[in-house]
Amino acid sequence: MSRKLLDSVRHLVGREPERKRRTRRRSPLATGVQASATVFVILRRMRAPLIILIFIFAVSVLGLTLIPGQDADGQPWRMGFFDAFYFMSYTATTIGFGELPYPFTGAQRLWVMGTIYLTVIGWAYAISALLSLLQDRAFRQALALQHVTRKVARLREPFLLIAGYGQTGESLGRSFDTLGRRFTVVDITDARIDALELNTHRADVPGLVGDARDPHNLEIAGLGHPWCEGVLALTDDDEANLAVTMTAALLRPEIPVVTRTVSAVVADRMRSFGDPTVINPFDRFGDHLRLALRSPAAYQLMSWLESGPGAELPPRGSAPAPGRWVVCGYGRFGRHFTGDLRAEGLEVTAIDQRPGDHDDPPTIIGDASDPGVMARADVAHAAGFVAGTDNDTTNMSLVAEARRINRELFVAARQNQPTSAPLFAAMEVDALLVPTEVVAHDAYAQLSTPLLWRFLRELPGQGDDWAAEMVDRLAGACGTHLEELWKVRLNATEAPSLGPWLAGGELTLGDLLRSPVDREQPLRAVPLMVLRGDQCVMAPGGEFVLRTEDQLLLAGRPAVRRQLETTLVVDAVPEYLVSGRRVPSSWIWRRLTRSTPRRA
Amino acid sequence: MNLEKVVFGFFVLLAATLNFGFFIGDISDPTLHNEYELFAAVVVNLVATVLKFGDRTQIGAVHLATSLVADLQLIAATLVWAYATQVSTEGLTASATASVVSLSGGALLANVVSLVLLVVETVSFRRS
Structure with missing residues (x-):
């Protein structure tokens, strides 16, 4: 009685800690079980053929030892187990050395004739069982499952889980692959997983054929993996998307979920599980077209940035x-x-x-x-x-x-x-709605870098002329095909060389974006946005003063990115960029010239 | 009644009894240890091993392990026997017989463990 009361009190009071603990617990759908599944399948299926083979051998050998024979002198002689097993071994494997050690008698030959046929049947049965096992659908699935499980378990970098690899998933996967991001795929049709293997992705993409509604499949694809950084539910079935959202929210409440639906009702049901990002392509297209009506340049900029690296500059429409x-x-x-x-x-x-x-x-x-x-x-x-x-x-x-x-x-x-x-x-x-593309672009914008998503949300408020200028600057830095957008956080890990300059408030964005080789040459990188705390500055100018912990969203060619990384890492470069004074970067040269760059 | 269980129990038990039959008797006396019995023990042990393939339970794994140990011991015994009768010039001496029989004794121990497991499994079946 008292215990019951205590339990109910604990139930009421202890809810919060219970939930917190649940977030940290690894889900119990262990993946290690499949690891040896294929071996067990083989062993189980090979039981009957192996036993038959053992039986045939045993009977044949036994018979040979029991049947009386003759030695070379015509004396009665019986074959021992050793000779009998030797004879059966080379006969059964169709090698056939002949009648050893002495020529057989009629009785022995009669027995051997029978055993030859028996062993051939035994071998044929065993080998055909093994071959049909290799052809077997269930076995191949078990093999593929094991393969995927192993590949996912070996991932040691952040990856996304894409459930549903249709049009949307494929185009999104390509964008993420270009960015060097890893992902795993679950899809119900094996044709799509085959296509995934044929696609030339830079990284290896583990793809599992299976129903995404089954939590077990999601688990194999890495839902419980510590490096899983997000789940995308992009199947064309609302219920499956809901199921994936639900599973992810219950098993891994801390990772973001992006999901699609065209139904407001389903969207509401999805939102009741955690805080998923629900993309409704019709809704988003409406928003885009409204932007296009008000500001064609902003629409152009938005659709260009959303299309991911390598996208061609879309033509600017005219407002109706x-x-x-x-x-x-x-x-x-x-x-x-x-x-x-x-x-x-x-x-x-x-x-x-x-x-x-x-x-x-x-x-x-x-x-x-x-x-x-x-x-x-x-x-x-x-x-x-x-x-x-x-x-x-x-x-x-x-x-x-x-x-x-x-x-x-x-x-x-x-x-x-x-x-x-x-x-x-x-x-x-003038405007084309492709629902799969809208979802892919939106999901890309949300997951590629959080800064891009912020930028795109601030974009509609900036006006047409501003957007037109941004498009021109981007086209100047990247050409007609969009280059990678990247993010820099000005802190001790990502920008160790800038420490004292940032703390002193002496570094402007214009100085930072100079070539480390020749400071007169500006780097052809476009700063799209600076995020400071919760405040964002859109397209800051060269006179913008940078501070510690600022986050920059930049666009430019990979070579430019590497040059900027030099600035961020090599101690001597910021001094040169700001003042034009060359400071030696090696210790011995510094000793010789008695100069030191500023250090934190 | 499950026929699979009957066959399984039969072979496990038969492997142990045949092994015991070969093992019993003065360890160095070749006349007390029939080679046919050794042959039968090897064959039945192999069959019992294959019957244990593919069982994914913990007890099934231990079953398989004991059977593999028994196989190993018995095959070692037959190798010693083959060496003594075919290769060695002295034939099946008392010491050779002793090593064959003692190896089969090891297999017998593994087979006894297998039997114990079988009994444990059977007894715990009703309770759970």
């Missing part, structure tokens, strides 16, 4: 004339998008075949491909047109039809299938 919009397709996407446009204060005419059971029906009910319906929507006097149905063929014909009616239209379209990409590219629509 203010006016009425026509949205075809009033499903989940259409509704979302119409809401975004209306929030911008724009008038919207929505067309859909179904009246919809929601409170807000489309403005016009009817088939948008019907010329009569198009006429009712008055496309001729609209400013923008959105082909947002879930059918690519319909969308393309809608775009063509709308353009025929009104050449000046700003046209946005939704691409559902990856195979339609070249067709949409040929149509040259």
